[in-house]
Amino acid sequence: MIGSEGLGNVFVGPSCPYGMIKPGPDNDLNANSGFTTDMSKPIYGFSQVHVSGTGGGAKYGNVSIMPISGDFETIKQESLRENEKVALGYYGALLKKWNIQTEITTSDRAAFYKFVFNSNTKNAIKVDLGRYLDESIIPDGREAQQFVGSQVEVISDTEVRGHTKIRGGWNNGGTYTVYFSAVFDQPFTSFSTWKGEKFFPNEKNQVDNGKKTGAMLFFESLANKTVNMKIGISFISSLKARENIDNEIPHWDFNKELAETQQKWDNLLQRVEVEKEASTEKKTMFYTGLYHTMLMPVDRTGENPLWENDSPYYDDFYAIWDTYRSSSPLITLLDPKREIDIVNAMLQIYKRDGYLPEARSGNSNGRTQGGSNAEVVIADAFVKGLEGINYKLALEAMMKDAMFPPGGNEEKEGRGGLVDYNRLGYVSTDYVRSGNRTLEYSYNDYCLAIVAKGTKRKGEYWRFIKQADNWQNLWRDIEDNGSRGFIMPKDSNRKWVDSIQCAATNGKISYVPYTPLAQDWPNCVCWWCGVFYEASSWEYSLSVPHDVAMLIKKTGGNEAFKKRLNTLFDKQFYNVANEPSFLSPNLYHWIGRPDLSNDRIHQIIDKNYNSSRNGIPGNDDSGAMSSWLAFHMMGLYPNAGQSYYLINSPYFKQTVIHQENGKDFTIKAKNLSDKNKYIKSVTLNGKAFENAFIEHSDIVAGGVLEFEMAATPSKTWGTKQVPPSKSDQIIEE
Amino acid sequence: MIGSEGLGNVFVGPSCPYGMIKPGPDNDLNANSGFTTDMSKPIYGFSQVHVSGTGGGAKYGNVSIMPISGDFETIKQESLRENEKVALGYYGALLKKWNIQTEITTSDRAAFYKFVFNSNTKNAIKVDLGRYLDESIIPDGREAQQFVGSQVEVISDTEVRGHTKIRGGWNNGGTYTVYFSAVFDQPFTSFSTWKGEKFFPNEKNQVDNGKKTGAMLFFESLANKTVNMKIGISFISSLKARENIDNEIPHWDFNKELAETQQKWDNLLQRVEVEKEASTEKKTMFYTGLYHTMLMPVDRTGENPLWENDSPYYDDFYAIWDTYRSSSPLITLLDPKREIDIVNAMLQIYKRDGYLPEARSGNSNGRTQGGSNAEVVIADAFVKGLEGINYKLALEAMMKDAMFPPGGNEEKEGRGGLVDYNRLGYVSTDYVRSGNRTLEYSYNDYCLAIVAKGTKRKGEYWRFIKQADNWQNLWRDIEDNGSRGFIMPKDSNRKWVDSIQCAATNGKISYVPYTPLAQDWPNCVCWWCGVFYEASSWEYSLSVPHDVAMLIKKTGGNEAFKKRLNTLFDKQFYNVANEPSFLSPNLYHWIGRPDLSNDRIHQIIDKNYNSSRNGIPGNDDSGAMSSWLAFHMMGLYPNAGQSYYLINSPYFKQTVIHQENGKDFTIKAKNLSDKNKYIKSVTLNGKAFENAFIEHSDIVAGGVLEFEMAATPSKTWGTKQVPPSKSDQIIEE
Known part of the structure; x- marks a missing residue:
């Protein structure tokens, strides 16, 4: 959650490394990540595409999913949340209004949602293709996202597909289309699609005619109160979104998927x-x-x-x-x-x-x-x-x-x-x-x-x-x-x-x-x-x-x-x-x-x-x-674009980089303490190292960079040879 | 058929005025319209999108349909044709190899195909999403079309949907996607989809993974030998392609559709x-x-x-x-x-x-x-x-x-x-x-x-x-x-x-x-x-x-x-x-x-x-x-961009333009004959008209422009005031 408040604008929700799908809660249409930690702002949906940390106009926030109970008269539905829990590859919260527990984990291109309905009234899951971040009433408003079109298709009583087309956003980009397929572990008992503001009970298809569409899927009797949903996205087709589900999450085990995603991160972070x-x-x-x-x-x-x-x-x-x-x-x-x-x-x-x-x-x-x-x-x-x-x-x-x-x-x-x-x-x-x-x-x-x-x-x-x-x-x-x-x-x-x-x-x-x-x-x-x-x-x-x-x-x-x-x-x-x-x-x-x-x-x-x-x-x-x-x-x-790193006092006594090439590079800071915050001397693989910068190739080769830390700055280390500059270098012919 | 041979490169096949779908026979991958009148060149399919009269690299030729009998071992199938008949809104030919009569008519965004199978062997209709005009083996060949991806989806035993994505072509354009839906008036009895070169019997979906795909639909017993097919296209989605069929051809009457299309043309041409x-x-x-x-x-x-x-x-x-x-x-x-x-x-x-x-x-x-x-x-x-x-x-x-x-x-x-x-x-x-x-x-x-x-x-x-x-x-x-x-x-x-x-x-x-x-x-x-x-x-x-x-x-x-x-x-x-x-x-x-x-x-x-x-x-x-x-x-x-028309001897004794504004403008050529080919004098609405050019506004106002024709040129008409030129005009301040 670091950076989820203040200016950080980081994405809150599960994601794989460089993951295409980033499912997460939306409770602020103008927030860059769709989300604010402010508990007084109700969640209006969980959308599947987000960016992290950006500023200016927002982007994405597409294919908004919302579990609801009781009232299906209007398309817009929102609830305050409590018991919010965020962990690596995991988001969970209780939607207070209806007492619905929502948990999310994800793979690269498909997400896994677990909804536990605790109300005795009718329950439903809403799939809303007309919602997205930074919607503006000004046509072509700079940096605002503009609605282009959407489509929804009820494929069977356990699957819905469709797409949403949006253009604009912070980078003033052209139209992009997010296709999706949502599958459920049990049949919905009835459904109603919509176009514009109008509901069409049992109408399977709402074709893309430039209107906002969606589907309300009703679960009238739930054996164990729980509905699991997997949702895949694609930028090619909704059938491919479905394939992404089948390829990535060919089971209904939430915890297994969560563990796999955490493992992907561990493999990377442990480097x-x-x-x-x-x-x-x-x-x-x-x-x-x-x-x-x-x-x-x-x-x-x-x-x-x-x-x-x-x-x-x-x-x-x-x-x-x-x-x-x-x-x-x-x-x-x-x-x-x-x-x-x-x-x-x-x-x-x-x-x-x-x-x-x-x-x-x-x-x-x-x-x-x-x-x-x-x-x-x-x-x-x-x-x-x-x-x-x-x-x-x-x-x-x-x-x-x-x-x-x-x-x-x-x-x-x-x-x-x-x-x-x-x-x-x-x-x-x-x-x-x-x-x-x-x-x-x-x-x-x-x-x-x-x-x-x-x-x-x-x-x-x-x-x-x-x-x-x-x-x-x-x-x-x-x-x-x-x-x-x-x-x-x-x-x-x-x-x-x-x-x-x-x-x-x-x-x-x-x-x-x-x-x-x-x-x-x-x-x-x-x-x-x-x-x-x-x-x-x-x-x-x-x-x-x-x-x-x-x-x-x-x-x-x-x-x-x-x-x-x-x-x-x-x-x-x-x-x-x-x-x-x-x-x-x-x-x-x-x-x-x-x-x-x-x-x-x-x-x-x-x-x-x-x-x-x-x-x-x-x-x-x-x-x-x-x-x-x-x-x-x-x-x-x-110094990006150049081959060296500047050396400063680290925050850790030891950092080992387990490189992809199999060679470890270890940075040690002997005697590092709050007091001993200056580098007194340095050795690279046991030999004295005078420079306050080190070449990338030295790291790639593997080895040990060892700092002797002290309470006072060194008078010699890093003083003889300063890092390179263009005008210092002999330009070779 | 004017312009279908030589350099004309006109499209041969039915089309509505400015019609989005242009279904027609393809028997030359490098022909701009996909078609050559050369009867020795076999037809390899009927595709749904064409342009007319162009030169250079070809474009389109997407969603290729082919009725076949007997041999389904290979994806490529072709046949010589005979009894070709081309009329306004109509194309018909017999595919000799299998004795299959094919007729096509069309609406704006959906086409109507009628196939009469005369063979006693197995019959099939092939839907090929990997074919298109001017395919080149050179990656990024200039003006050549390049394959990007395709998808096919067997929706039911009477409907197939999908898309094909192609880029390039004469204008070196970006990727375009043609979506389609094909519906049949009777169920196919079995089917096989393919991806690449491989067939997958009864496999309903071939997802777009950048490969060539298609479907072979088998009709094993035909009551009256005839299969009618309606195919809609769309640039938005295959569901919209289906909607285009339903909106435009909500029946199975080939002749009715043909008559409607001819009526659209008549309404225009009769102007x-x-x-x-x-x-x-x-x-x-x-x-x-x-x-x-x-x-x-x-x-x-x-x-x-x-x-x-x-x-x-x-x-x-x-x-x-x-x-x-x-x-x-x-x-x-x-x-x-x-x-x-x-x-x-x-x-x-x-x-x-x-x-x-x-x-x-x-x-x-x-x-x-x-x-x-x-x-x-x-x-x-x-x-x-x-x-x-x-x-x-x-x-x-x-x-x-x-x-x-x-x-x-x-x-x-x-x-x-x-x-x-x-x-x-x-x-x-x-x-x-x-x-x-x-x-x-x-x-x-x-x-x-x-x-x-x-x-x-x-x-x-x-x-x-x-x-x-x-x-x-x-x-x-x-x-x-x-x-x-x-x-x-x-x-x-x-x-x-x-x-x-x-x-x-x-x-x-x-x-x-x-x-x-x-x-x-x-x-x-x-x-x-x-x-x-x-x-x-x-x-x-x-x-x-x-x-x-x-x-x-x-x-x-x-x-x-x-x-x-x-x-x-x-x-x-x-x-x-x-x-x-x-x-x-x-x-x-x-x-x-x-x-x-x-x-x-x-x-x-x-x-x-x-x-x-x-x-x-x-x-x-x-x-x-x-x-x-x-x-x-x-x-x-x-003289495009300028407000007048130059007047020359017409080919008709009388031409009436029934303008959209309700006012007729009539051009009469009195005594016009092979010999009397020069304009001797002109009147506009009965008054002498000296100029050899006339303003668009004079036409819009309605009236009669009458030429007196003669065997020798006039010495006076059109000689006093020549058509406008920039350097002759007084530039107003």
């Missing part, structure tokens, strides 16, 4: 073994972090309605802007075959849809926030040696992002503002989000260059490694809060923009100065229309993951940079609740002060993360926040 | 009533022309799987490049409510898919040949006063074409090469088809400007009316075959291109001079990669429908222009088999010589068109050729 003596709090935080990271993207291999299913297919990249930083690297570390499949799925999406995904959901590329960050995911896979990926095709896909403007829609896929970027070397204020787009494209270009170099494409390498410096075109030598140099907006005539128009009260248009702390959105302009997306220049100006050395130089050297970082954190210009500054607490490493990174990271975690329902400080964003935490608890943090 | 005494040949040619024009686009209102179905939806615009010239204007003249629906469907496609259609098929914009010619269709509707169209939205849609480059794919939708066009004023040789794209965009801009002006958008009007002169940027003052001035290729440095690289035999690269007669495709470059699409500069240089006066001026005046036109026709630089020169024989009108237009038009028709199977000289292209013919037989020809 990291922390010391048994660690506190439950820490272990809960850590393993929940892993769990959240492995909820999305979802594995829909075989379920792609758009093209052939002869290769892996994943959906709900939501969004790569969030997940490229730590989620993908965590999957690569713990579940590399999975990451290979995910990257291959991304390449198929490029091949068929024309662009790599950024915020893909409901089988639609549909939204970008800043960069074309699939480049980072691909480079990360490449530099970490993931095999079985066609990197030539990957380079082609990345170059499509970098060279072809996405056309009329500058926020759907590819790179919005690319015409500016390629002509001027930056995105001008003619486009929204010009600041973070320029920064992100620079890094995306770096990642592209790395893959170009590795695949022996020198021409492309030189072009894009040069473009990787484009962030410098928006670097303005101004001072703010004692620090010099910020990424600032520039217009298409290459003039700095000093003030921006801001609609004001009383009908007067006013201009506000644009400063590094300015936040033009959402007050002056729309949420996604500012110079920077969801953060200020203070945060974004530090976001140059490929060339921190140059950033330090431009800031005025190590001391000035240290001061700048201190200001960022001390004056709370840093936003713990979002991704743009994920790497920032680690930047002290580049001035040879890993101890200061350490201080900041532990402060951030200890203050903002815990095992409570409110234990994630921002939208978990498909596990982005959770994976950031999990990495840091192990003492490692990736 | 033009030619004199009874006209020859059967002429009447057949004329009414078949109307028939072909009304086969496509197809009305799929309520059957759009992509978004809400609360407004008209049409598919198979195939392609507007072909049909904007005469097909759309003919529908506007005879069936204006239909044209309003079609334009509204186009606007919905813009609204939801981002661009207006050009070559849309299988629910996918997918291909452009030259211009964004939806602009012409919209302008044509606008200037002809079609009401109930949101012209503001239409202008927005046209401006999307004109202002936003389509992104990575320069041939899918919108305007390929737009970046060049908007920067340089022409499309440079950096893009393929630069010549005709420049010409077509110029005219598209003219059309946009006209709608902008009419909707009071002055700024846009002035911008685009100026751009309508862009064709002049490629006008090169060179001489060829005695004429001066041609549209010629220019590179992006504004230099004329004199020669083009042409891969040659013996491994040597050679250059060939680029002349106005050069045809670089398909030998030097790919089919769609030449400077001009499917024609030479000699043809295209005359394609300036909005400013013929300027064209004449640039050519050197009336005499030079006459000589040029004469050369075009006499030296056979004119291609009767394609659309680019559709207007060319009428260009003599602009030098005051309608008699010469007349000579050319009648020569073309008399030499190339007739009522035989080979009676259409080129691909009919959804009725493009047929509508060109039909207009000319009435004595009118539209």
Whole structure:
């Protein structure tokens, strides 16, 4: 339940790892996961598709199931709940209004519901295809889901099939269709389907004519009060949804299914073994972090309605802007075959849809926030040696992002503002989000260059490694809060923009100065229309993951940079609740002060993360926040797209990564205690290890990384060789 | 059967006007309509979806039905045919191999098949979801259809449902799914489904797992040898396909259904009533022309799987490049409510898919040949006063074409090469088809400007009316075959291109001079990669429908222009088999010589068109050729996008257009004979009419246009006021 309250927005309900079906309670139409822990909000149904941790407009919430007793006059039915119980692969609650106990477990594509009816009145199960999250009365409301059509078909007295078609949602995607089949362990005694608001007793079919439909299935006499239901979903057909049930849950044993799902998780989660003596709090935080990271993207291999299913297919990249930083690297570390499949799925999406995904959901590329960050995911896979990926095709896909403007829609896929970027070397204020787009494209270009170099494409390498410096075109030598140099907006005539128009009260248009702390959105302009997306220049100006050395130089050297970082954190210009500054607490490493990174990271975690329902400080964003935490608890943090991890003090005395290749990598922290929080010295396989960063290949090889912990920082460790930067490296010819 | 042999490629089989289902025989996997008249080619099935008159890679040919007797060992079954009979709404033939008589008629979305089995062996009906036209063994072969998946479900002993999913085809479109339901008037006695190559006797379901599936339905004892089958299709669901049957053919009377379909056609075709005494040949040619024009686009209102179905939806615009010239204007003249629906469907496609259609098929914009010619269709509707169209939205849609480059794919939708066009004023040789794209965009801009002006958008009007002169940027003052001035290729440095690289035999690269007669495709470059699409500069240089006066001026005046036109026709630089020169024989009108237009038009028709199977000289292209013919037989020809018709000698002494508004418009040709082939004088409603062109509004008002025919051309009629040209008109401020 970590992250189920506050901003976390995590999905509550059972799911398999990367599971396609995510059945869970809905009691808030506008909640991203459909759910709020608020016990005063009645549950109106249990729907089968959800996402986890997202923000903005909601998505999914399809095929809503509701057990009810007594009153069947109206389609809408809701009840408060009590005795709620949430466990791995399990959700259970009592619907108070009718005294119905509901339990849910799941397999990958089919869910198992157990309903115990305790009322002596008539009982029924409602299958509602007209409900979904974030329904809007405004046609084509931005980010809202729009109803397209639905169908229900009573196949027999133990099976109902159908589908629901919805479009829109947060990523403004095209229409997606969720097919389902629901089977029961005993016959319903009668039924009534509906279309619109009208019930049709005993009418088996309601054809899709663009109307809301559903079925009310009546169980008039129950032998043991219990009805078991299995529901399969599919994106291909309702018959395939039925096949998914038969393939995955060919029995009626709830506990057996629950155990199998838990076993799937155990197999994955046990790949990291922390010391048994660690506190439950820490272990809960850590393993929940892993769990959240492995909820999305979802594995829909075989379920792609758009093209052939002869290769892996994943959906709900939501969004790569969030997940490229730590989620993908965590999957690569713990579940590399999975990451290979995910990257291959991304390449198929490029091949068929024309662009790599950024915020893909409901089988639609549909939204970008800043960069074309699939480049980072691909480079990360490449530099970490993931095999079985066609990197030539990957380079082609990345170059499509970098060279072809996405056309009329500058926020759907590819790179919005690319015409500016390629002509001027930056995105001008003619486009929204010009600041973070320029920064992100620079890094995306770096990642592209790395893959170009590795695949022996020198021409492309030189072009894009040069473009990787484009962030410098928006670097303005101004001072703010004692620090010099910020990424600032520039217009298409290459003039700095000093003030921006801001609609004001009383009908007067006013201009506000644009400063590094300015936040033009959402007050002056729309949420996604500012110079920077969801953060200020203070945060974004530090976001140059490929060339921190140059950033330090431009800031005025190590001391000035240290001061700048201190200001960022001390004056709370840093936003713990979002991704743009994920790497920032680690930047002290580049001035040879890993101890200061350490201080900041532990402060951030200890203050903002815990095992409570409110234990994630921002939208978990498909596990982005959770994976950031999990990495840091192990003492490692990736710089995604590059081959190394930064080393920080771990939260565990021992962490063993049981790698997929069979080789264990052990991280030990000798003498770790609340007091002994600094790394004094390090050995790798018994040999002294001077750097505060370690290569992925060192981990893959297996071995032991041992920290000697102390109460005071080391004066030498991590000071001689700082982590790599583009401008420090000799560019090979 | 006109156009069923030679290049016509017309669909052979029953169809309703704009009918969604087009059931017909398939005996050639690579034929565009699936069919060749060649009696030596065996029929392998009767599929439910076809297009008419197209070229290039084929599309559709889905849900293949085949009655068979005796041998069920293999899935593939075929038979020669005899006693073929084709009539309006009807197809019949005897399958020789098994002596099975097959007859087909149809409603809009469901077809009626009658099979008479004359063999004493076992009989069966095969439903094959793995067959479709233009199957290619090359993955992603350009223009080829690719198999995605299929499903079959035996619902009862009288019904089978399922679907087939295919992508690609001529317009390189995305995946489309054809759902079907087939119902029988008597139970099949047993059945076997298949997946891949394997049969599964009595197995009811073959779920869509990306494999080819189907069902063999056995009729072991037939009371009267006859099996009737109704098959419905849908793009939403197989249940909806079933509903389409029940709604449209709620009986088992083949002849009743046939009569209803014929009545639908009669209601439409009778809107033009030619004199009874006209020859059967002429009447057949004329009414078949109307028939072909009304086969496509197809009305799929309520059957759009992509978004809400609360407004008209049409598919198979195939392609507007072909049909904007005469097909759309003919529908506007005879069936204006239909044209309003079609334009509204186009606007919905813009609204939801981002661009207006050009070559849309299988629910996918997918291909452009030259211009964004939806602009012409919209302008044509606008200037002809079609009401109930949101012209503001239409202008927005046209401006999307004109202002936003389509992104990575320069041939899918919108305007390929737009970046060049908007920067340089022409499309440079950096893009393929630069010549005709420049010409077509110029005219598209003219059309946009006209709608902008009419909707009071002055700024846009002035911008685009100026751009309508862009064709002049490629006008090169060179001489060829005695004429001066041609549209010629220019590179992006504004230099004329004199020669083009042409891969040659013996491994040597050679250059060939680029002349106005050069045809670089398909030998030097790919089919769609030449400077001009499917024609030479000699043809295209005359394609300036909005400013013929300027064209004449640039050519050197009336005499030079006459000589040029004469050369075009006499030296056979004119291609009767394609659309680019559709207007060319009428260009003599602009030098005051309608008699010469007349000579050319009648020569073309008399030499190339007739009522035989080979009676259409080129691909009919959804009725493009047929509508060109039909207009000319009435004595009118539209300049699509503009409000008038050119007047030529008709083929009928009297043509009455019974307009939808209730007002008749009669065209009389007094003394018309083989000898009296020139218009001597004209009256409109009894008053002298001097012009050789007439406004659409004059027709809409109803009345009588009477020609006095003579053996020699008039010296005065049509000479004073030539048809409008942009450069002749006073541009109002």
